[in-house]
Amino acid sequence: MTSLDDLPLRDDLRGKSPYGAxxxxxxxxxxxxxxxxGIPEDVAHDIVASVATAILSLNRYPDREFTQLRTALADYLGHGLSAENIWAANGSNEVLQQILQAFAGSGRSLMGFVPTYSMYSLLAMGTGTRWIAAERDEDFELSPETAAAAVSREQPDVVFLCSPNNPTGTPLSLETITAVYDAAPGIVVVDEAYAEFAPVGTPSALTLLPGRERLIVSRTMSKAFAFAGARVGYLAADPAIADALRLVRLPYHLSALTQAAALGALRHSHEMLAxxxxxxxxxxxxxxxxxxxxxxxxxxxxxxxxxxxxxxxxxxxxxxxxxxxxxxxxxxxxxxxxxxxxxxxxxxxxxxxxxxxxxx
Known part of the structure; x- marks a missing residue:
């Protein structure tokens, strides 16, 4: 039987293991x-109806710009965002991968603060990006001083900040995010996959977007929306970021069924988040x-x-x-x-x- 050793695999992938829990x-x-x-039954029925309607036109390609979905996501996030500020993909991992495809790659670097989400280093490997593992403070906290010093020292092309951090759960202050942005020469991504679970009143990095064209806030519908199986992730940023991601995304990357299901869920956001x-x-x-x-x-x-x-x-x-x-x-x-x-x-x-x- 053929093994990986028998294939002309990239040298930097040899001996690696795929992500998997x-x-x-x-x-x-x-x-x-x-x-x-899980998803409330009445909401599930509405989502099914939306998907059923989309099935009738599967002979046609989906809306390449997923305009309705971007508008609905902007309405959900608020903060004065519009569809032009939003991008979406098949899970937030694909969103992060597209960011690295556009702004990282060969000869460039990605910094994260370990321990953190293990997919970050794997996404770096998959895009040929050098991974820089910076250290956290005691008890996995991350102060503005520690974070900014690491960024100033290494000058990474992209920084991933997980807020709250996975796997530690550590919240991240807006002061730390601001310090990193001010020290970074390139893109700063705040991964807010678990933002909805933060204590009521916790400010989001979305409040920092105005005037910061290199800042990206990524989100997912997998967690709070109980939509893990649907694979819908998205980001909010300056409209130019979406223009950059259009250069690397696959054609029609969000299926009509995915768009319909996400729109159905967003129509019931209050119930989904109850x-x-x-x-x-x-x-x-x-x-x-x-x-x-x-x-x-x-x-x-x-x-x-x-x-x-x-x-x-x-x-x-x-x-x-x-x-x-x-x-x-x-x-x-x-x-x-x-x-x-x-x-x-x-x-x-x-x-x-x-x-x-x-x-x-």
């Missing part, structure tokens, strides 16, 4: 930060119980919690898995990450963890 049919899956509450408050409640439960059990939960503005104090991450992962519960070993020694699920799912995790901890 464990997938298993367990009753309680809390490992990939999904919104486990469970966000409940998810915050479950996250707070996790933080409180982890502390009671002797673990160290970190500050989180997302729908998941990173916690330290795990003596053996592999053993805990396996013990929970045997009980039908899946959480994430994210490769930081002594630390694991768990998503906030429904009340029942969260209780199942906390009860199992308490039982296992009492045996240690």
């Amino acid at each position: 464990p997938q298993a049919p367990v009753p309680v899956a809390l490992n990939v930060n999904e919104n486990t509450h 469970v966000v408050g409940e998810i915050r409640v479950q996250k707070d439960r996790i933080v409180a119980h982890l502390s009671e059990l002797g673990y160290k939960p970190y500050r989180s503005g997302s729908n998941f919690v990173l916690f330290g104090g795990v003596a053996d991450t592999r053993a805990l992962f396996q013990s929970l898995f045997e009980r039908g519960i899946l959480i994430r070993d994210i490769g930081i020694p002594g630390h694991m990450r768990v998503s906030a699920g429904t009340e029942a799912e969260t209780s199942a995790f906390l009860d199992a963890l308490a039982a296992l901890t009492s045996k240690v």
